Amino acid sequence: MIFRIIPGGAFVENTYILQANDSDEIILIDPGSQTDEIEDSLSEIDFQEMHIWNTHGHLDHAYGVDYFKKKYKADFNIHQKEIPILQAMTTAASRFGIPEFSDAVVPEIDNFIDEDREYIIGGLKFSTLLVPGHSPGSICFHLTKEMNPNQELAEDIIICGDTVFAGSVGRVDLTGGTNMEDLVGNITSKLLSLKGSTILFPGHGPRTTIEIEKESNPFLGGMFNG
Template identity: 35%
Template sequence: MNIYSFSLGLLGTNCYVIEQNQKALVVDPGGEAEKLIQFFSENDVQPIAILLTHAHFDHIGGVEELRSHYSIDVYMHESESEWLTNPQLNGSQRFQLGEIKAEREADHFLTEGMTAIDQFEFKVLHTPGHSPGSISFLFESEHVLIAGDTLFQMGIGRTDLPFGEHQTLIQSIQVKIFSLLDETIVLPGHGPKTTVGEEKEQNPFL
């Protein structure tokens, strides 16, 4: 399994491409879909699904172009089902960035626990706080967690946006993420990667 990272969109959101046997999952395509399309073309990789850690505008900007270009499905948590198509809920209207949205809601909703998409198996962790539908994706065999905006290197997700809850975020991190092996690599929604162990020991917010 190979994991590629792209910094996309106005806020430099980390988009991750998880590739195996020339097929790929795309996590949080925040914008600039043409860069991803070029990557897939040049490397003869076929994307098969889009996964969203949550539906804030800076994580969904490339969803519609990728979904329509490759005729692939979008997966996310049901509690943010309306956010993909609603600029007021996903925050793009609030920050006066124009309407960032998808044409329709997600095709599938993910719940806590193990799931499989084609050849990919991973565990979904519901990690609300930054937003009510925030989820993290754990690839146990690789010891990798894609955490969205829940946990950063020496930081945590902001909770001052609508529907954010600070105590809920702290609980998500302590119960869901800090229970993982210390060597688990954490791939955040923004900034550099870290590990569970490093954040347990050094994160000033925790």
């Protein structure tokens, strides 16, 4: 399988591209404002069809959706609870005052992502976990080796958006956020309960594992040691 991480944009957001072996479809996750870098990566991949799946609707993860959706006739998938977050994109753009966000367009949604469901898209099988707190419809995509026996996955992986980061967790003071207790509770019950070797690929910064975050994340430690 092809698994690309493309960091970039004003908030150094991670966009992901996934493609199963022998598939002509790709999944583009969280296309931010690093359009050129994403296009560079796409130019190196053979594909006929694109599916855009978002972890959530914040501007740094959804700025590029409208552009890629229109250019590649892609379908756009996001949790229903992210509608108000997407609609706030344009006001968020003017609030941040970052020039590259000034022409933000709210993309049209094709399908709503359900939580706790298995999907097969372009030959890749994954399940969805709803982990709210940073935003109400924050979805994590979970791909296991067992679900994808022919994709040479070294470990199970989770693309976890802005729920948890290496050594940190998502902010709860942005559009749609709740509070730290809520977010940490949801991370603990939905993510930390998974296999320790599972690799977490966050919306910002480097990868980590469930085991490392359980042991050393100062925001999560209290739930286990306290």
